[in-house]
Amino acid sequence: MTVTLDGTPVSADDLLPLALTNTGHFTSMRVDADGRVRGLSLHLERLVRDCKAVWGADLDTDRVRDHVRQGLAGVTGRPCVVRVTVYDPAVDMVHPARADEPRVLVSVRGAGAQPPPPLRAMSVPYERDLPEVKHVGLFGALHARRTAQLAGFDDALFVGRDGLVTEGGTWNAGFVDHDGTVVWPRGPVLPGVTMALLREHTGPTGHRVAPVTLERAKSMAAAFATNTSVGVRALSAIDDTELPSGHPVLGRLQETYRSIPGEVL
Structure with missing residues (x-):
């Protein structure tokens, strides 16, 4: 993994405030073999929106793109996943309101094959803080994932206090109704980029948003x-309910996603 802060190698001192306060927001982007990113504009919109929500500051997307390109320089393995984390090294636990000059941390790691094998999810009661923001406060989500894995599952599927399914550990959840319609859970969930792209490029598959109980x-x-x-x-x-992983709508969704053109960094 390579990591840079504002385009230069990062130091332990630079990362210490992030590690100690766990305050910031991020987005993760898959860079394909051709160097393009599906939904790049949506990722940048998310960073701008969340920067306002978390730091009360504007974010220059041209600066972000420059730093991502710098972070990718010398990285030969593609595809890869780039994570852009926006945080302020001046943040501290006593006076978090004084931090309002966020910087851009870019990390690059290898990407796995798409799609990966099916996963088994365990329902876990959990509601994320500030769910509309993709923030770095991952303790609750990772604790739920650990709980599920210790029980023999791959990941957690969150269920709110109202009994409605929301999202997964680090993913949006979607369902296919028996009429072939894709159903996205209504509720406090992260507005995911992949979810947005699939809804925009619907193809022959219809989509709707509706409350989804665990049952x-x-x-x-x-x-x-x-x-x-x-x-x-x-x-x-x-949980203990098996679901078909070879449903034709899932295949169409995967094909739709693969056919979406990437944007140039």
């Missing part, structure tokens, strides 16, 4: 996870 989720024709790293990944089980 209804288990009775769907199929279920899947989406994020930039995995694309569209089938869920083969929710």
